[in-house]
Amino acid sequence: MLETIWFVLWGVLWAVYFMLDGFDLGTGALMPFLAKSEEEKQTMYRSLGPFWDGNEVWLITAGGVTFAAFPTMYAVMFSSLYSALMLVLFSLILRGVSVEFRNQVDSPRWKAVWDLGMFLGSSLPALLLGVAFGNIFQGIPIDGQGVYHGTLLTLLNPYGLLTGVVFVMLFLVHGTIWQAIKAEGDLHQRSLSAAKKLWPVLLLVAVIFLVSTKFSTELWNNYLENPLLLVIPLVPVVGLLLTRLFLAREGCWKAWFASCLTIVGCTLFGVIGLYPNMLPSSLDPAYNLTVHNSASTPLTLKIMLVVALIFVPVVIAYQTWVYVLFKDKVTKEDLAQEAY
Amino acid sequence: MDVLLLSRLQFAVATMFHFLFVPLTLGLSVLIAIMETLYVRTGDEEYKRMAKFWGKLFLINFAVGVVTGITLEFQFGTNWSRYSGYVGDIFGSLLAIEATVAFFLESTFIAVWHFGWKNLSPKVHCLSIWLVAFAGSLSAVWILIANTWMQYPVGYTINEVTGRAELTDFMAVVTQPFAIIQLLHTLAAAYCLGGFFVMGISAYHLLRKQHITFFRKSFRVALPFALIFSVGVALMGDFSGQQIATKQPSKLAALESHWETQTNAPFVMFFIPDEKNERNLYEFGTIPSGLSLLAFHSPKAEVTGLKDIPPDERPPVALTFVAFRIMVGLGFLFILLTGVGWLLRNKLVDSPWYLRIMLFAIPLPYIAAEAGWIVTEVGRQPWIVYGLMKTSDAVSPIATSQVLPSLIAFIVVYSLLGCVAYYLMFQFARRGPEPVKAGE
Numbered sequence: 001m002l003e004t005i006w007f008v009l010w011g012v013l014w015a016v017y018f019m020l021d022g023f024d025l026g027t028g029a030l031m032p033f034l035a036k037s038e039e040e041k042q043t044m045y046r047s048l049g050p051f052w053d054g055n056e057v058w059l060i061t062a063g064g065v066t067f068a069a070f071p072t073m074y075a076v077m078f079s080s081l082y083s084a085l086m087l088v089l090f091s092l093i094l095r096g097v098s099v100e101f102r103n104q105v106d107s108p109r110w111k112a113v114w115d116l117g118m119f120l121g122s123s124l125p126a127l128l129l130g131v132a133f134g135n136i137f138q139g140i141p142i143d144g145q146g147v148y149h150g151t152l153l154t155l156l157n158p159y160g161l162l163t164g165v166v167f168v169m170l171f172l173v174h175g176t177i178w179q180a181i182k183a184e185g186d187l188h189q190r191s192l193s194a195a196k197k198l199w200p201v202l203l204l205v206a207v208i209f210l211v212s213t214k215f216s217t218e219l220w221n222n223y224l225e226n227p228l229l230l231v232i233p234l235v236p237v238v239g240l241l242l243t244r245l246f247l248a249r250e251g252c253w254k255a256w257f258a259s260c261l262t263i264v265g266c267t268l269f270g271v272i273g274l275y276p277n278m279l280p281s282s283l284d285p286a287y288n289l290t291v292h293n294s295a296s297t298p299l300t301l302k303i304m305l306v307v308a309l310i311f312v313p314v315v316i317a318y319q320t321w322v323y324v325l326f327k328d329k330v331t332k333e334d335l336a337q338e339a340y
Numbered sequence: 341m342d343v344l345l346l347s348r349l350q351f352a353v354a355t356m357f358h359f360l361f362v363p364l365t366l367g368l369s370v371l372i373a374i375m376e377t378l379y380v381r382t383g384d385e386e387y388k389r390m391a392k393f394w395g396k397l398f399l400i401n402f403a404v405g406v407v408t409g410i411t412l413e414f415q416f417g418t419n420w421s422r423y424s425g426y427v428g429d430i431f432g433s434l435l436a437i438e439a440t441v442a443f444f445l446e447s448t449f450i451a452v453w454h455f456g457w458k459n460l461s462p463k464v465h466c467l468s469i470w471l472v473a474f475a476g477s478l479s480a481v482w483i484l485i486a487n488t489w490m491q492y493p494v495g496y497t498i499n500e501v502t503g504r505a506e507l508t509d510f511m512a513v514v515t516q517p518f519a520i521i522q523l524l525h526t527l528a529a530a531y532c533l534g535g536f537f538v539m540g541i542s543a544y545h546l547l548r549k550q551h552i553t554f555f556r557k558s559f560r561v562a563l564p565f566a567l568i569f570s571v572g573v574a575l576m577g578d579f580s581g582q583q584i585a586t587k588q589p590s591k592l593a594a595l596e597s598h599w600e601t602q603t604n605a606p607f608v609m610f611f612i613p614d615e616k617n618e619r620n621l622y623e624f625g626t627i628p629s630g631l632s633l634l635a636f637h638s639p640k641a642e643v644t645g646l647k648d649i650p651p652d653e654r655p656p657v658a659l660t661f662v663a664f665r666i667m668v669g670l671g672f673l674f675i676l677l678t679g680v681g682w683l684l685r686n687k688l689v690d691s692p693w694y695l696r697i698m699l700f701a702i703p704l705p706y707i708a709a710e711a712g713w714i715v716t717e718v719g720r721q722p723w724i725v726y727g728l729m730k731t732s733d734a735v736s737p738i739a740t741s742q743v744l745p746s747l748i749a750f751i752v753v754y755s756l757l758g759c760v761a762y763y764l765m766f767q768f769a770r771r772g773p774e775p776v777k778a779g780e
Contacts, residue, residue: 050455053406054448057439063413064436071428071504078417078424079736086746089414090753093407097757100403104764146425147737296429297506307437315444322448325459337458 003295006069011271015264017058024052026175028122040187043330047182050326072294073278080148088128095121126171127164134163137217139280144287159216166209169202174259181252182330199244219273235265344735346743347419354411357754361405367534368398369473376466393773397765404761423734429507438482446475488519490725492587518583525576528569533705535566540702541769543695551772567678574671585635589644591719594655595664598645605631605643615657655721663714670708
């Protein structure tokens, strides 16, 4: 019971991370294409400024919870996905310092270097996190000792890459909507129409993903065996449709919330489809890491649950307060301020 | 070049680099909070400008600290998967708690502080930097409890079936005296470093007689802070030594290069360890019973010598010993320097020789802090969890072909990152505060 509760919380943590850092990563990946002037670039950076670091902590927490609640899964997953995770890590380092260092020196060459860093540091994690999760859904060649019998290339299989593309598209749409919310004038208009243009691509990729998932993974089994659960894959579908609807009506905040729903829905679709597995083995199902064989002891899970039930709502409360505090559009006055 | 050695090097590089930035984040955040509080209470705009100036340096430093921290959390899994699977119950939960209660608070409110000067009332804005300072030290609590558990595991049992360590007593883990002492020792060191950073940069400007009131005020805020915590870190160091003496005899023996088990063990000021022959050369400045006194506060106490510790359970002696001497020597120097500073506090500008010393003293707390980590981590070898698991049994079953590229990447990326970060901080420190804007 405790293990299952933690499994769901684990999924929720990843979902919230993707929902939040999704627009940061999406914005960074879009910047070379969306921003047509120095002022517009500054606006895009400023739109992320108050949020990106707090958003990234959800990744640290998701990783930390994986370690705490399912240590065997954490150990095998992180050592197996070694090269992919190292790439994600260095990309995130690049992203973080690009945001913080970019405006420190008033030189076009300096700024160009960090703009490139921002682009790479945003697009690579988006792709690679998708690849990582696609492989988790599919299963990887791990043996009975949890030793991985593959390389980085093993992970870059069609389904893994497809999941990577899904993540990228989800984050690009999420990012353009965020820019439509935060920007004024030309950038606002351009972001809005970019969101509308990207949406059908996302829809196509999402449909291919949902169908491929039937053939490459066993995720659909849980849903077909328990038809009540079908409401879960319905969530991202509804989210996608609502996103388009609100974009058409130019209700940008509503579109953003619908996009959040899409991302959360996709993540939970994958996670709940995975249950009770956490890291299937493509060598032999007997080697699957499951919720039950990788969990910590009940005492640890109980203590962590108490901490989570107290502090996660507190975190959500003050992070929401920050989003409300900085809900307004980025203005010229904001840019004129010292940093950004 | 095997995976174990490469992974050790990689973890050492990653941790030591991260710890270049962490102590300054911990110490400087408190100092900025004090400055901003002084602004709120006195209305003196210069304190506000101080908070912004030191804050600018803080933000550059903070960013690097954050991004290099994630690599550590990931590295337990990537390179030390056998360790992670074995102790995840206990160690993993402490890390998860650290993220939930501290990292969120820190990262969220530094952004509020950075961007909220105009949106928030001065009091609420000041509160946000206090929250950052609090959260930073709170995160240190959890990671040091976790590290101390590795030094002296408590509150656990070994499951015979799974072969894993399982938590039995959370309170024992969280409240063990060794952990509290390590925490206070590390925080004091960080606060001391923050103080020296501010004093050193202030000294640079006072030497050139620029922005005198600004930097005199800055120096005067940092000075008592650094003085109190230099004394504090030494005191906590003494308590740490006592803990190590009873709980990690091999570490004590190594950091003192103490070979013969004996009561009334002498303390020797200077010598050269000769590990191969299990003795020390050129002993100089012997204090009879000094080591027994220092470690156990009793001259008759028995100090275990390295000869009585099985060779495969001895830490590397030379490195531990040298690092320890450096750390302690610098620690006493900090007390001296801040003490002198206190005596000269009303005539700083007239004491250029002192200011010059303080300027060049900026790197010293960094060296002391890194030396301290070397003592505690190298001194714990060959154990990753003292007495329970050897580091050599903890490494992930992965290929050298994966670890060598990542090690090289860490060295290259971190070197570049460090250069850029310090370049920026140097430029901004040298430039001094923004000129007072009209109407501000």
